[in-house]
Amino acid sequence: METKRAKVIAIANQKGGVGKTTTAVNLAAALSQNEYSVLAIDLDAQGNLSACFGIEADEQEETIREIFLAETAEEELPADYGIIYNKSGVDILPSNIKLADIEMQLITDFNRERLLKSYLERISENYDFIIIDCSPSLSILTINALAAADKVIIPALPHHLSAIGLTQLMKTIQKVKRSLNKNLEIEGILLTQYSNRTNLAKNMKEVIEEEYGKYINVFSITIPQCVKAAEAGLLGKSVIEYAPNSSVAKAYTQFAELIGGAKK
Template identity: 40%
Template sequence: MPCRTIAVANQKGGTGKTATTLSLGIALARLGKRVLLVDTDPQGDLTKSLGWKDPDSLEATVASHLAAVIEGEGLEPREGILSHKEGVDLMPANIELAGMEMPVLMAMSREQLLNVWASPLKADYDFILFDCAPTLGIIPVNAFVASDSVLIPVSAEYLPASAMAGLLKTIGRVRRQINPSLSVEGILITLSDGRNNLAREVEGTIREQYGSAYRVFDAVIPRAVSAAESPAVGASIFAYDGRGKVALAFERLAEEVVGRG
């Protein structure tokens, strides 16, 4: 099976990008897939959520690889990859990535740097998932260039207005100018409280507005206390509350993603 690379992105913060990258990644690993998660947010939330509580103490991160590509240094692509006990690998990120923004912008082929690093790793994995920061800056664009598709988590807590339009426009621009095979993997409704009228309204609006042009996943990620707690213990929702509704929803999402193949 050729490796599939997916960027998890939305320039709005708090839509469940990091939770989705982590939980989808572990759900895919539980289906027997070899999975690499790549933290591309200088906040290092994905890195922390997987249990590396002090990302700033890590020496080799995604920032090191961007720097090595820019400088033409021969840094081995696997340098710094961490193994999580639930069966996924992680390329961590920390605050050093924020300092790479300018060097990346000044670099030759500035949109291709992440792709140059990640390409040789495709031989080792079935899935590479990039957790993006809540911006449409040069680092997320690098993730889009390195990806086959973009998975868009949208919070059921507010109507996605202009943020979606901006993201879809950026994806279109990357597709036209740099990566013609980039597609939208799907829109994922997250943080959904089924008892709440707004959540139902948002879900209906998303399916209506985007359902004909894009896949809107049948799986909807419910809001649950357990899902808010699990990052603090460095465990996925599968290890923390494996029989709960959030784990079940991510299992279904993984099946939808794999089914598309």
């Protein structure tokens, strides 16, 4: 029998506040609802993904940071090290502010871009999907995520400034593809906090499609702006759980079906 290997999806954009964490949380929750086994990794020292799943990030001793340190020391931690089982069905590997010093710790490791990849290869058979929430930077952690991923999803706000930042992200992705991970594919750009009512959003959707649509998929599904998304995050729940009938929960459910296929 062929061993299972998780599909690894990085949610990345170095621009802050574009909906990376919200997308990671709700994609993970919706995939899990469709009976897929899902691990969500918080790769951001802000610990927002952990908080959105109701985890007290700063109290966690076993985090993704310790996994990086073990990898760089060539030590093997147990496969379930640090993993928190959430009632939503999603497994979570948390992070907190202590992750902020990791770059310094890895600086002398000549394999430092591949540490996450080597860890994920060991646990990959336990999951259908591994979703990685990146920080708003093109740091060594984000490079690790891109080096380990099969696909990258790029959340973006539908206005012009966020379109400009995309060029740099594309260059980084191409570089990672050339030197670290030739299998990496851009799954697409996901427009978030989208309001059908504003002409600006409509125009920018067209601009982004014109500018990038020729060589990158811009998802036809957009994530509507909806206060329930922010409320759910503050309450430590996915919006799928908090407000399943909201426009934003429905959009993420539909998006998860596109990414994962229908129910398992």
